[in-house]
Amino acid sequence: MRNLRTISIDTRGNTAWIQTGATLGEVYYTIAATSRTLAFPAGVCPTVGVGGHFSGGGYGMISRKHGIAVDNIIDAVIINADGEILNRDSMGEDLFWAIRGGGGTSFGIVVAFKVNLVTIPETVTVFNVSRTLEQNATQIVHKWQYISDKIDENLLLRLFIISVRSPAASNGNRTIQASFTSLYLGRVEDLLPIMEQKFPELGLVEQDCIEMSWIESTLFFSYSYTATFVSKSPRAAYFNYRDLDIGRNNIEGNTKYRQASVWGFKYFEINFNRLVRVKTKVDPSNFFRNEQSVPPLSSN
Structure with missing residues (x-):
């Protein structure tokens, strides 16, 4: 392609x-x-x-x-x-x-x-702010889980949690760091009051923020305790982050609906059944297939 x-x-x-x-x-x-x-x-x-x-x-x-x-x-x-x-x-x-x-x-x-x-506006604002466990990261992440989907829709607060060398330790001990990599569709002067009202725990200041165009922001992001909120019973996954460990189709021969359902419902939930019906209609011989392709019912 x-x-x-x-x-x-x-x-x-x-x-x-x-x-x-x-x-x-x-x-x-x-x-x-x-x-x-x-x-x-x-x-x-x-x-x-x-x-x-x-x-x-x-x-x-x-x-x-x-x-x-x-x-x-x-x-x-x-x-x-x-x-x-x-x-x-x-x-x-x-x-x-x-x-x-x-x-x-x-x-x-x-x-x-x-x-x-x-x-979109000609100017957007980006920031990447990190906090370690010693800097109250646990409480900050806890608050983020409750406000990230309710804050101004022009703002996306993306969270990454990684293990890093502790800045306070000289013996090589490690700590957990929470990084908030975010974009606001607007200027910093409008962003700061929003953060102060909805997410003061992060302590965002003007010096943390950079104003730029949207295309510049895409380059910026290219290099740059949540258990209760993780899907479970059953676990789910996002289709664009493929995970073959949750199930896969047969390498040779057909794959039955029940077998594909193991991974299919984790990606698509009840929409998997509709996808199977579409597949059965447009490709009943299963010509287009891969490790996690939707199977037709005719392959049963």
Whole structure:
């Protein structure tokens, strides 16, 4: 797919056709070369390919305000198991639904997506603030879990927890560090009052913040006690972070619905059954398959 990487921007309609071999970095660069106030809500890793990222979800730093990539897909071109080239009208709404979150590889070869572009401010604010256990990280993370989805929708507070060498120790002891890597769709003067009101525990100050354009922020993020909130009974996973340890299809031969359900429900919950019905309709011979592709019922 790497040769299919054309990106066409329509600034009048605020839309774009993006071939699935393009990378996110190429998408962002092309949009930024066209407009300083248009963007697309997707991930922060510039080398990630569009095809898998878009069809599996597409979460990013402006997703609280503008949704994820699949929320903004309005058309697609796909080659089905019979070699037919279909768009949204000819493929039907069931298949169009399936390739927006269910992964494209189970249902055909997605050649391109048409997407809505979103409008953002010319200037955004980013910050990356870290706190260790000795700096009250436990209580800060506890508060974050309760306010991160309720704070101003222009602000996304992303959390990373890692083990680091303790700055207070000379003997090589390690500690836990919580890093808040965040983006605000606006200026720092508007961000600071929000943080002071909703999340004062972090202690964010103006010196922690950097104002820049949206395209610059994508480069910024490229290099840069939650047990109660982790899904359980059963555990779940995000499709764009594949985990073959939760189950996989047979390497040879067909995979039964019950076997695929082991991993399928962890990704898609009750939507897995609808994906199976779509797969059965559009690819009953299971031509398109991989370790965690949706199986048709006819493979039982």
